[in-house]
Amino acid sequence: MADYFLVLNPYADRWGADKTWPRLEAVLKARQVDYEVVRTEEPGHGIALAYEAARSGRYRAIVAVGGDGTVNEVANGLCRAATNGTTLPMGIFPVGSGNDLAEVLRIPRDLEGMVEHLLQDRRRLLDAGLVQSPGLSGVNQGGRYFVNNCGIGFEAQVSLESRRISRCRGFLIYLVAVFRALYRYVQPYVRVRWDGKAREGRMLLITVGNGRRTGGGFWLTPFAEVDDGQLDVGFAKALSRPGILRLLPKAIKGEHIYDPAILLDRFRRMVVQTDVPVPIHTDGEPITAGVQEIEVQVLPGKVWVVADPDVPLLDVFQGHGPSSEQFLFSQQETHRSSR
Template sequence: MADYFLVLNPYADRWGADKTWPRLEAVLRARRVDYEVVRTEEPGHGIALAYEAARSGRYGAIVAVGGDGTVNEVANGLCRAATNGTTLPMGIFPVGSGNDLAEVLRIPHDLEGMVDHLLQDRRRLLDAGLVQSPGLAGVNREGRYFMNNCGIGFEAQVSLESRKISRLRGFLIYLVAVFRALYRYVQPRVRVRWDGKAREERMLLITVGNGRRTGGGFWLTPFAEVDDGQLDVGFAKALSRPGILRLLPKAIKGEHIYDPAILLDRFRHMVVQTDVPVPIHTDGEPITAGVREIEVQVLPGKVWVVADPDVPLLDVFQGHAPPSEQFLLSSREAHPS
């Protein structure tokens, strides 16, 4: 019985994880870590590996070695193995291109630091999100869990476009993908209902955050908490191409919250219907190129993650965040000015 089962995605960071592995392996051996490692071979393979490892009862924790997509697959395997309970602990070695969840949780990104962090074994119980749709198929037929973010519409189109880019790495991938998506995405008419509220209009995107940052640097849900039993949501009204280009730089600094095209709120359950099929991504991984009915819900306290619960989440406002009550629709209704 090994202490840790490592799910290594060699393709993470455009094969950067595969190149990093020998150095990471050397650190693990130097620290005398008892582990087993298996490389993923295709999309979805990490789900099966994590599920089987968790069900075997042979490991103390399952470790995602890659980026947010690898974390997503490992979390899906753990959640499916746990059924209605909490999961086996998940460790994260952030060697991908975005690493948004790990950054927000302040998990070290240097090799020695990430290994020492895992061995300290401080655990934080995180919420998870679950997205379901009649149009999902294959491994996602029963739904797809997410740990950090779920994007519906333009944001997911950007994820689809990013998969076609092979020569760039890191944040540049997402920037180029944004410009490609601008010319290929049709903004739908959307009807959305969440926790007793409703809205209907043409929208650019709906972004759902358990974490605060997505796409390697876009702070779309900057007030999100990973363990508050709710998911943060941002609605962006339909915009012209110049309007979209003006909005995006604001999201890098969290300043989009002041834009009149953006509405923020929190929810436990949300249903989305669109007049044309729209794509969805979970943690940066496209799960469908087009569906018209989508249901998203929070699963409070679902996933144990090896992360220090006493360390504050990374904050784009660097400790000077404006009160969230000024921006969240539910807070404004509860405390009218």
């Protein structure tokens, strides 16, 4: 019986994880880490692997070896296997392209550091989100968990487009995907209700954050806390193509929060209805190309992650930013945006 079960996504970072594995394996052996490793073979495979490993009761922790998508699959397997409300601990070896959750939790990126971090076995209890829709099918039927971010609309369309790009790597993939999404995405009319509040109108996107950063460097929900029992949400009203291109760079520094097109808040449960089907992603993984009824809720204290609870979360404002209370939707006010 091994101490750790590693779920390796060789395709993470466009096969970069597969190339990194021999060096990571050498570090594990040098540190005499007792582990088993299995490579994922197709989307969703990591969910089944993590589920079976967790249910076996043979391991101290299940480790995601890849990017945020691999973390999402392992987290889903652990959440589905949990019988006492919380999961078996999840370790993270961030060898993908984005690694947003690992960055915010300050998990080391160097191979020696990430192995040492795992062996220290400091644990942090994170909230999780659950997105459900009658239109979800297959492995997502019944709902999909996320631990960092969920995107509805344009953000998810960019994620879909990026999966169709095979000849680029890194940030260039994102740029190409954005331009494709600009010409393929139809901004829907949306009705949304959350914790007694409501809003409707044409929207570019709805982004939900348990973590602060997504997309490999976009601080869409910069005030989010991973363990506050709530999910942060950002609404972006419908914009022209030039308006979208002006807004996106602001999110790299968290400065989009000052834009009048953006509304921020927090919630425990949110219901979204749209006039046309819209895509959804969870932790960067597209889970549907189009649904019209969506429910998102927080599951407080759901996922144990091997991360130091005493280390502050990474902050785009470096401790000198504005108060989140300046930007949250008024408790008493209900907005109705124009078509």
